[in-house]
Amino acid sequence: MQLYGTDISSRLLLGTAQYPSPAVLRKAIETSRAEIITVSLRRETADGSGAGFWELLKDSGCKVLPNTAGCHSVQEAVVTAQMARELFGTDWIKLEVIGNSDTLQPDVFGLVEAARVLCADGFKVFPYTTDDLVVGEKLLEAGCELLMPWGAPIGSGQGLRNPDALRAMRAHFPDVPLIVDAGIGRPSDATHAMELGMDAVLLNTAVAKAGDPALMAKAMAQAIEAGCNGYIADPMDPRDMAVPSTPTLGMAELI
């Protein structure tokens, strides 16, 4: 898979928040075999607490994808992206412009506007969006080269609320990388997303809040690979009635 011209072999993008400890996070990154991990920016304390996390990121060898999580306006998101570009030394940005605090659903109008500003400024924007086709088109017009539709609200672990809409996105944007971002709870949800033809899955809470995050990270990676291969392998169509799988020709007459 290519994202903004970069070859990426792992189709699991992993978030770094909410783990029980830095050691568990480190282990989960390893077992997930993720190549891209998401990060954020928050107020620094005078003791330099952010520096330790920065060292952990560098040790992981992963590409970092900073987010604009928590931003509710275009201005906030754009300034946060500018700060992230300097801080993390990358022009990749996971663009979130949140429209509602309860559902954490994207403000798609602000999202398109912020994407236009950031793409024009040289950013490679990963927009966290809904599964709306028209919004997707506007984001591509703004300069985005991929789309990250939600599966369900952030952190809800509900799985795919609207698989038909994701299937429609796949059909409508056959050549655009589609990454399901948010809502995955179980490995089967991730497989489901990949079987719909998504290119990758971004998840965080499902791994971080599992009883054994490192094992769940591995399970998610396996589930994503299985779903991806299943989609490529072109599954059979379901049938209404049974059809014998064992040949009936040559059956003995025993009565």
Next chain:
Amino acid sequence: MKIIVNAKPREVTNETLEDALMELEFTSPAIATALNGSFVPREEYSETSLSEGDRLEVLAPMQGG
């Protein structure tokens, strides 16, 4: 002069952003700043002057989803 640093009132004597950050003990290289809602690139710290009541945000890498 009094400025607001990460939402808290602070007293600084240095007038440039570069010196004020040192005075405020933000010595980590892993920070990025915004002054009154606008990003200030690192190379502009030494020529950026602070004024009474300025709002300074100093951000660092943090875990995120």
